Amino acid sequence: MSSRVTRRSLLAAALAVGAASCTPGTDGSGAVAGGTAPGGGNGVPDPAKAGNVTLRVWDQETRGGTNAEIEQLNKEFQERYPNVTIKRVSRSFDDLKTTLKLALSGTTPPDVVQANQGYPDMVAFVEAGLLAPLDNYAGIYEWNTRYPATLLNLNRVTATGASRRFGTGRLYGISQTGEFVGLYYNKKVLRSAGVEPPRTWAEFTDSLAVLKKAGELPIQFGNLDKWPAIHTFGMLQDQHGVAEARDTVLGGGDGFDTSRTTKAAATLTEWLDRGYLPKDANGLGYDDANKKFMNGQGAYTITGTWMQADLKKRLGDDLGIMPPPPATAGGKPVTTGGQGLAWAVTSRSAHPEVAAAYLDFLTSEHAADVMTENGVLPAVPGKAAEALDPDSPDGQMVRAWRELTAADGLAPYLDYATPTFYDTTSAALQNLIAGRTDPKGFARKLQADYGPFIAKQRAKAGSGASAR
Template structure:
């Protein structure tokens, strides 16, 4: 049995598989992007050969096995298509990218294309500082607004001053879709006499059973900080529901001290105190935790679909994946699109940079992503994910979350400082240095300060 996806079936994936690659030229600001201006003096064009020999410097955070392989392949293919362009790739971990990108963007030798994280902390701050330029002027040529659903594309939109997220100019295009879900070791689950959970309630009930069987329930390492966002976010999404959790992130309702947030924090702390998490987890790197899970240490692992290729390669048929159903009876979890491929304000090669963004996000790139074990936003026509495989589980979970309105934006999008606040607070929570009430008050104080400044 197979789960089949075409470019028409999924709400989130159902995109027109064709792009407008017409070699044309127009003046900046003439696209359907609301009169956005480029920061470059050259006319908008797809005639990359006319640029002569150039070097395009591209910064990405595609360090995981599958997406790294895809990026290397796509860069080679891009240079074959445009032999006058040499791609100079700089690849950094997500956390390294967060700490170094702003300095790089503001320097004299800024890269041409970067991957920018959505939300206020990164993309919003870069837009406010005029470090990125809108890609709307190239939309007429490449057709991004026709290819992507408006709700997904809105994750890469900001007002020109960087103060209003999900509206205004388009500042990037994403290649991959992603959700945070629950990986599980099928062999160890069978050893514990359990079936794979489908809901957060079933997962919670499985934890003491796994522990009683002498197995580590949840593999986890938070030295890199971002895993804390993922595990707490997945728990909050299922506990509060997509609507309430999404309202918190977007600032359209609720408070970070609401009962569901406190309940989620209480549960996460209990996982630590009941030793459902490994000892010393705050000092364990994410890659090490993933490797330990792949080696049979831990029955469950909360992580993103970006680990598909790594875990499928290491575990084969022994690993499964599910987006847990939450309080609303449907799969609800963190997710959306991968980091946006964006054009820097200081690039001297804007047309080549826009061509690169289109090349690594179009339908043909989707096939490369599938072939390397990744989850593309645009699936190739007729794509089939084999049932019972990790790829099939991921594709089915992605469709289930997206079709039923279960996607919650990443929690760190909430304010410019929320990433540091939340990641530090999660470490204190699971380390026993803060109560759930103190944890939620810390989050609310950050959010309130952001709102007051606006």
């Protein structure tokens, strides 16, 4: 999961997390605690004056476009600051998720890491004192004006007092990429079946039967890695109420034992029963499914924009991408997404100011243009995005991002919801796909994880409310 307009005016409507409480240093006031780099002009730390520094960086940008832009930006940063050597460890999302906490608590923790937002990772790391707050740096580097508050808020954590929660509090990361779960399509496969790119949700679902009858696999999909189904299910659930889905993930709303959940689960099982998805989906890896799609086996695939560069490299102009089509032509689209994993500075870094300067470089306007040139969606697109052909795959991706953010059509990833929700949801979806549970049982399984956790959170906050 890597991922997420003309800049702030359109993005400011996205995600509706709510304003964060004021925290010390968010306006750039106050000295930066700790650090090894003497300051530059206007109080901005200057890595060139830090002496010889080895910056240990752990990330999960292993795919074509994101790997390429990180490699280019790392090279440029080291050329700008010859005294800084970046020692990069790049792992898949699953491997990073499995090994990061051990690395952070070890004897030689990295200086910079990518941490997944939400309770399972970022909140847990903050609670354990493993990440450094970045509020002072946000003021010094003007992240507060470069980024809309709604995006910054997804990297905030409250870890003081009786309760802990994400979406408010101090800033513990900044994200480089925007991302959303989109509907990718192979134009050549659609044409061969006499299908036009759908304008509405009904046209999309109707096209699945047409494609099946024409001998094409309607939707390529692999869930051996467990997490891909979270994105597919989340996108389906969003069609039944994106605001409610968002509120539930962020600790409000009506939970998961709802008609919204059961309808989305029923759609997924219906697609399986009708042969719109591969029969062996639980035994097919995510990367293998994407390779099959790139080889013409599948008219559509539902995945995130982190796959854009790889898909485009193979399919070229035969690749198309759109948000999941709205209920009516010209209506507001909705889907799962927001931004990629946050880049964070570890609490025991020996070079926190150099690390913060590195984060600022990775998220600069120049970095946004480098991302665009590599087929990666920046959280805040720059000039290079404006120059894209609007009908090209990259132009379609940026247009979709603008449409989604303007429509306030993004819901956070489901695994943010509780400390154990990633494991609960991925296992429950595998059981749903395998036919070992039905939509109602699936909904109850999610609520059994979510309800008690949210009830405790609300009790700690003194609200007196309880989850359903």
